[in-house]
Amino acid sequence: MRIRAALPALAGTVALTATAFLATPAQAAGGVTIYHVWFDSPGKDDRSNKSLNAEWVQIRNNGSSAVALKGWILKDTSNHKYTFPNVKIGAHKLIKVHTGRGTNTATDLYQNRRAYVWNNTGDTATLTKPNGAKVSSCSWTRRDGSDKYC
Numbered sequence: 001m002r003i004r005a006a007l008p009a010l011a012g013t014v015a016l017t018a019t020a021f022l023a024t025p026a027q028a029a030g031g032v033t034i035y036h037v038w039f040d041s042p043g044k045d046d047r048s049n050k051s052l053n054a055e056w057v058q059i060r061n062n063g064s065s066a067v068a069l070k071g072w073i074l075k076d077t078s079n080h081k082y083t084f085p086n087v088k089i090g091a092h093k094l095i096k097v098h099t100g101r102g103t104n105t106a107t108d109l110y111q112n113r114r115a116y117v118w119n120n121t122g123d124t125a126t127l128t129k130p131n132g133a134k135v136s137s138c139s140w141t142r143r144d145g146s147d148k149y150c
Contacts, residue, residue: 033062035150037147039146039147041053041054041116042054049102051100052098055100056099057138061092066089066090069087072135074125074127076117080117082097084109097109098111122140125138
């Protein structure tokens with residue numbers, strides 16, 4: 001009788017323990033995720049720097065300590081790659097990666113491109129570590145309008 005009563009408790013403990021070891025890639029990277037993507041810049045797509053910079057991907061660090069992003073890669077399904085410079089994202093902070101040209105700051109990075117990267121009709125932004133390990137991704141379709149919270 002005692003064994004039957006202990007089995008459900010043991011099963012619950014095993015399930016809880018197994019769940020603790022199944023960390024998502026974002027958790028394994030200190031809580032760094034793709035948070036928000038603005039894939040269709042407002043107004044006419046005229047390839048002006050202003051329009052290109054209105055297309056961006058926002059990265060969020062949900063963790064309690066800063067994470068060095070040097071060498072991390074942000075890419076789309078067509079394999080347009082942006083490699084992060086020697087930059088850190090602070091705990092509970094955000095960084096935007098703009099498509100166009102500009103001067104990098106602590107909150108805004110620039111790919112220095114002269115053409116759009118993110119497809120308005122559907123695409124996937126993927127963030128990986130330098131070794132290729134996937135950290136986070138965000139996909140959208142035409143139904144999502146002009147931006148997507150991930």
